[in-house]
Amino acid sequence: METNKELQEYIDIKAENRKLFSPFPEFDTEVTPMVTPSEIIGYTYCPRFLYYMNTLGIPQHEELRLKVLKGRQIHRQREKNNPNYLRKNPECVKKDVSVYLASTKIGVRGIVDEVLYLADGTLAPLDYKYTFYTEFIFKTHRIQSTLYALLIQEKYNKPVQKGYICYVRSGNSLKELVYTTEDFKKAINVVEEIFQIIQNGYYPRRTRYTNRCIDCTYRNICDKF
Ligand code: SF4
Numbered sequence: 001m002e003t004n005k006e007l008q009e010y011i012d013i014k015a016e017n018r019k020l021f022s023p024f025p026e027f028d029t030e031v032t033p034m035v036t037p038s039e040i041i042g043y044t045y046c047p048r049f050l051y052y053m054n055t056l057g058i059p060q061h062e063e064l065r066l067k068v069l070k071g072r073q074i075h076r077q078r079e080k081n082n083p084n085y086l087r088k089n090p091e092c093v094k095k096d097v098s099v100y101l102a103s104t105k106i107g108v109r110g111i112v113d114e115v116l117y118l119a120d121g122t123l124a125p126l127d128y129k130y131t132f133y134t135e136f137i138f139k140t141h142r143i144q145s146t147l148y149a150l151l152i153q154e155k156y157n158k159p160v161q162k163g164y165i166c167y168v169r170s171g172n173s174l175k176e177l178v179y180t181t182e183d184f185k186k187a188i189n190v191v192e193e194i195f196q197i198i199q200n201g202y203y204p205r206r207t208r209y210t211n212r213c214i215d216c217t218y219r220n221i222c223d224k225f
Pocket of ligand 1 (some may be wrong): 219223
């Protein structure tokens, strides 16, 4: 991916829009409104799920939270056992571990498990997920990874063209993402809609996948329309 002028302008416009309703837009402090990975996952599961989770203060799906914690725990253990390990595929020359990333311009904060320095001079996010790989799950993680790519690019001022997700319960299967400008725009639009939900109380559309309603935490209060 190249941070082309068009994409940068797109990010700037969205950041300006956010300033209209954000009281602390310039700095990354504890009270700066920013989207977090759990909100992104909640949104991709179902936008209305995020509405209930945040706006009404009803706790999120415990299973989701535990999977995130378990993934992080496994990653920490791996680092402890073998801190100098560098991947051969993709070929890495260096890595940073558990990197805090935040951008008031993009409106996102989070901790990426690894930032890989690839042999071709670009950087790439790598995240460990304590779950099985499916095409479907991969799609939900794609937006999170794409946002990490934007954050890394801003923090390190280096190009980010690819990202990786390691699915621990599928034998550490490593999946590669190749980002496009459209991916970045889509991810930025998701952030914008999440802000509308969590800050403005916007009541979003429901998921298209109605089978998710069957065991949803909020099925008894959701109007399903
Ligand atoms: S019941 Fe269905 S539409 Fe409502 S929040 Fe849950 S998944 Fe979304």
